[in-house]
Amino acid sequence: MQQKSIVFIGGGNMAQAIIFGLLSKGYPAQLINVCDRNPSKLALFAHKEVAIEQDKEKALQQAEVVVLAVKPQAMAETCAEFASAVDFSDKLVISIAAGISCARLAQLLPSAQAIIRVMPNTPALVSEGMTGLFATEQVNLPLKQFAQQLFSAVGQICWVDDEQQMHHITAAAGSSPAYFFLFMEAMAQALADSGLEPEQIRLLIQQSALGAAKMVVDNPQLSLSQLRENVTSKGGTTAAALQVFQQHQFTQQVQQAMQACIARSQQMEKQF
Numbered sequence: 001m002q003q004k005s006i007v008f009i010g011g012g013n014m015a016q017a018i019i020f021g022l023l024s025k026g027y028p029a030q031l032i033n034v035c036d037r038n039p040s041k042l043a044l045f046a047h048k049e050v051a052i053e054q055d056k057e058k059a060l061q062q063a064e065v066v067v068l069a070v071k072p073q074a075m076a077e078t079c080a081e082f083a084s085a086v087d088f089s090d091k092l093v094i095s096i097a098a099g100i101s102c103a104r105l106a107q108l109l110p111s112a113q114a115i116i117r118v119m120p121n122t123p124a125l126v127s128e129g130m131t132g133l134f135a136t137e138q139v140n141l142p143l144k145q146f147a148q149q150l151f152s153a154v155g156q157i158c159w160v161d162d163e164q165q166m167h168h169i170t171a172a173a174g175s176s177p178a179y180f181f182l183f184m185e186a187m188a189q190a191l192a193d194s195g196l197e198p199e200q201i202r203l204l205i206q207q208s209a210l211g212a213a214k215m216v217v218d219n220p221q222l223s224l225s226q227l228r229e230n231v232t233s234k235g236g237t238t239a240a241a242l243q244v245f246q247q248h249q250f251t252q253q254v255q256q257a258m259q260a261c262i263a264r265s266q267q268m269e270k271q272f
């Protein structure tokens with residue numbers, strides 16, 4: 001894998017997942033710098049030899065790649081701190097922010113030439129991330145390859161040619177771990193009075209989720225419906241459970257939730 005010096009602006013949940021994921025894959029800690037205004041976030045990197053130079057101008061000037069990892073609502077204010085002091089023309093700028101377009105990033109950092117918008121997810125921490133990527137026309141092939149390698153090191157990647165599809169990637173990947181966690185939380189709550197120990201409940205649920213996901217990955221020839229049907233005996237226990245989901249319009253609820261995610265991402269594009 002190509003190795004470049006990277007500065008992360010923002011060292012929160014998603015930056016941590018990417019950085020710790022990269023470190024676990026052998027990316028040199030000395031090539032990573034994290035800037036965050038919270039000492040508690042920086043402390044998480046202290047034992048990893050990751051640089052924590054907090055003079056942003058200095059850190060940015062030394063870096064070949066800049067990962068913008070602040071919340072969308074903080075992006076304009078953050079970029080204003082260094083937009084005029086730092087020349088971005090020879091740097092690759094990667095933004096992981098939901099709903100911030102490449103056009104908006106070009107406005108915020110006028111000297112930037114190469115901008116890639118990505119939508120990762122927190123399973124990058126355990127090398128099982130899913131990242132969507134969109135590059136502007138100005139980004140050359142070697143820089144695209146670098147971004148691809150960086151996020152491939154912590155999971156799977158998916159390029160899109162149409163930037164609008166980044167909203168859909170957010171619904172399918174960026175936000176979706178939370179849907180699965182919610183589902184597992186609900187299952188755990190349903191078993192709270194079962195007499196099973198909390199650790200047993202968690203084991204039962206996490207291993208079943210892992211096993212189900214692995215069945216999907218290992219059996220590309222089987223549709224998701226087929227996999228579901230293979231568990232569902234006629235007149236049996238699974239059918240009884242699925243019937244309740246159906247009665248409460250589970251599929252429609254999921255569709256509405258994902259649509260809300262897409263709509264919020266589109267709204268953020270106008271807002272920030």
Ligand SMILES: NC(=O)C1=CN([C@@H]2O[C@H](COP(=O)(O)OP(=O)(O)OC[C@H]3O[C@@H](n4cnc5c(N)ncnc54)[C@H](OP(=O)(O)O)[C@@H]3O)[C@@H](O)[C@H]2O)C=CC1
Nearest residue numbers: 010011012013014036037069070071072078096097098174
């Ligand atoms: N969390 C996730 O699962 C995913 C997040 N994303 C995107 O990643 C980005 C970051 O999200 P997330 O990691 O969850 O957010 P966090 O709030 O956990 O992390 C952002 C960090 O940046 C800090 N920060 C904000 N402004 C500055 C600044 N000017 N200088 C230095 N540090 C600053 C924040 O400090 P403070 O708390 O004081 O504001 C915070 O510590 C967002 O744009 C989000 O859309 C994308 C995919 C998935």
Ligand SMILES: O=C(O)[C@@H]1CCC=N1
Nearest residue numbers: 097098170174175176
């Ligand atoms: O909730 C959010 O806005 C961010 C983007 C995708 C996941 N977390």
